[in-house]
Amino acid sequence: MYDSLTAAYKQRKLFYLTLCLLNCLNPNPALAAAKSVDIAIQGFVIEGNHVLTDAQLQAQLLPFLGPGRRFADIQKALETLQQFYRDQGYGEAVVSVPAQELNAGIIRFSVIEPILADIHVEYQPESLRAFYPESKIRANLPALQSGLLLRSVDISQNIQLANENPARKMAVVLSPGADKTQLDATVKVSGLPPRKAYTTIDNTGTALTGEYRMGFGLQHANLWGRDHVGTFNYITPIESPTHVNLFSGSYRIPLYGWGDSLDISAAKSDVGNSSTDTVAGPLQFAGSGEIYALNYNLLLPRWGEYSHRLVAGYNYRQFNNHCTIGVFGSQACGPSGHEISLMPLSVNYSGQFSWQAQTLSFYLLGAHNLPGMAHGSQNDFTQLRPALNGGGGAPAEYNVFRSGFNFNALLVEDWQLRLAGNGQFSPDALVYAEQFSLAGSTMVRGFWEREVTRDTGFVLNNEIYGPDLAELTKLGDHLRGLVFYDYGAGQNNALNGERKQALDLNSVGFGIRLGFNQSLQLKFDGSYVLSGAASHPDGDVRGHLSVYLPYSF
Template sequence: MNGRLKIWDNRHPVSDRSDSKAMPRLHSFLLIPLLLATTVAPAFGQANASEAPPPQAGIASPRFAIRQFAVEGNTLIETPVIEQALSPFTGDTRDFADVQRALEALEHLYRVRGFSTVYVSVPEQALEKGVVRLKVVEGRIGKITLEGNEHFSAENIRRSLPMLKEGEAPNATRLSENVQLANQNPSKTVEVLLGVGEREGEVNARVRVKDERPWRLVATLDNTGTNATGRHRLGVSFQHNNVFDTDQSFSAAYTTAPHKPQGVQVDIYSLGYRIPIYRLGDSIDLLYVKSTVGVPSSSPSLAGGLGIVGKGDIFGLRYNLLLPRDGEYTSRIVFGLDARNMDSSCTTVNGTRLVGVAGCEPYRVRPLSVTYHGNWLQTDRVIGFGLGATVNAGASSSQSYDLASSGREAPTHFLIWRANGSYAQVLPQDWQLRFNGQAQYSSKPLVPTEQIGIAGSTAVRGFLERAIATDSGYFVQAELYTPDLASKLSLPGSLRALAFYDFGSGHLHRVRANAHYGIASAGIGLRYAYDRYLNWRFDLANVRDSHSMSANTPPIETEWRGNFSLTVGF
């Protein structure tokens, strides 16, 4: 079908019209001679416009008065808005070009409002009292055809595209938002193609769907633990991405240490629920995490891995506001509210709780955050970033914060600026270059949950998880990937080797010594993936710089350290 209007998913740009034949129209330059045939032509000595010779070079275009544009067929835009858009083209001495410009201005008005299947023409007419008629044809959906959906019902696909209805003019902007939100479901992707229908003003829609079973079980294994709690972490999670056939997602996960020391309890639970709001193009995330281990951990969730600083529980609420896409650029604003109740209490060998000891005080944090996320997806590169701010909407007593921050007098009210960024570039011969980093700034001391960890398997590699956490700081990972090695080794899936260099820096407020830290590491790694069922990664890092920027450097690991993670889906 010629001239399809394509609404792509969030990995492709929106194209209003791929072919000028998609909505053929008669241009005003062809129609104006007929328009002037009975009224204007006699003034120029022409009895019949159809017999008029073609304009000759150097001859001025005829002038005529345009008092008003009468727009026929419009139901989508308010009349005063149209009149305002066309008023610059009225006047006593107008010509054919002004009519053409008015036509284009009206079409542009529809385009900027998202109505890409609307076209405007100038019908054959006689100029009477300076009124020029413009005809609007609002292309409306005639037939909708679904293709490829095997695990998601036709009703589900239609509900995820509320802007696509028979008998209505599709709004490309809103429909693109529907597609973006629908494609956030990990179990399906949709693509909408609009093309010319059988009748004038009719647009047919074809919805291509790629889906898979909406539920899956996942087992994970890594070595992000410690000697005190067990070196390994074993987890299992369940996720269903079409609860009640509404694209709502539910996840539950459990993580433990299979070889923990006797008497040590390591249990991490998490629940997540995502609700897409297709009418608005947004979504809501509900999160809950509970940890019984007093060391940093991570638990999978619908909003990504949740970093857990220690023992306690976390309730989270996220509102994801998707913004209109601009070609290859997509963006969203995430509003977040957490309730973090941290049980950092300490006990003696006989079980007596220590009171008033720095670093051994339970505390409560209620961070309220807003973050802007942007993403450019191009043929050979992907760029993403996030900028946000966090304030504390509710807290424990100031004494609790003072003790929780090891006597550094952390305030109950704080402001934190946070940023993250990523860059992936495809190089010649399938090599890849990637950068990833995070940063935060606070002018005051912070409790542990709000500090940035600049060391660990997801930061500067070669260190234990959050071996260094600071009030302000940053880290950067730089990676160079080889071409895919799987085919050379006759392996299914994808296998790449990499070399990396990580570095980071951080600062602690109100600390007499060792307030500044600068660390770096370098190493090699492997990444293997087979479809969505198996994902394995391994990094071997050598710490190149492990000292603080001041005297009396604390002992930090300086040997080689290997980190691995294995994910198996069922």
């Protein structure tokens, strides 16, 4: 992303610090004597500082005043000033001790605050220049301004936001300028053209609506030349096209001046008349749903290798179900035939920390539903999940807390470890749409998507990846095998007359990850159910397939 100092500039900085130490150790007898002779430091004089005030800097040096001081105290004072500059985001500033005589116990420090002189933009490949003009690249980095002292934390945040663009990546490289008071910056731009069409195939459907699904998508990652990202998707079953129609769209607006972004998304689904036999006659089902979401992403200042953000979200979800069973009509469907609307407000804090060959990311989310919209009253919730023995049903004003983590580590000989977990806690009885899914291709594998749900639960995924075999097999650019063990547990918050229905699921299996750079990506997991439920009992097997084929233009 952004290294606060490149190798060349680090060398120059090291040179200045070396000169500083030589000045302190050799040329000046008074300072040399200070190594072994106690001195009384009466005060400090700081020269060359502009971005930080003298009062701010002097406050950092108060602990080093007084009698009985030695060279080590002067060195610690210098390091304290240098660290204070870094803490304020000005890691390029250099603090040194110039050659001097000790007069009346006054120590002089010199500060070099190098300003940015020239900015160069390089493209790889050069054809990207036509899609991402240099003027737009500069506009995406408002913290990179000629004539100003760079604030590394601001540049890092600019780069982080800019690199959330799915088609284009940027990096900033600093180098020495014409003299010690200047720096030059090179912005390296890489990636693909902003337009992309793609096809997906997976088996995330059900036997009722079609197990295998095909999707088509379009994405433009530089709308209006402002880095706005628009995406449209359409998914339908392969077995019976248009029987199920899933439409979705999203729009992202980066706010480079603030360092934040805004996400707007919508989705609509409809399921045509589906029929399956039951002991009471044919079950006829048709339904539709709509989802609208608005999220504001607040990127928080980086702490070294730790990046984090806060996301405030608003969702509106409406589910319309129509059900009949034989001659009994809709009355026999019970809660399955009712409509419901949800309007949760949420706050999500997420972070990521990288060190050596390991990465840890996590999130913590809290959501509160606002009742009162059409089909969102307490009566609607009670009809959808009533208390069997009387009393109130599922509350319309409910709270949900979710969390998750993902840990990746490089083991020996290119082997890799991945540990992931997701969970949900709620003190309330929830309607189906808000329950936590324990089963599916990204949860406990070996089951249909959302085959098993509970009010509260968690899932752990444990995976070990073998070495990359692409070069050995001459197949793809990335090819790894893996073995996994999944475990999940959950229970309901029982209403009057209900049971908690506590259960656990677990499965083992193997998988394959095959990828071609900027092209076909294939994922397959074969699962063996150790502890099952619903339509996949113990000993059942199931494969999860996902294919993604993009084309950029």
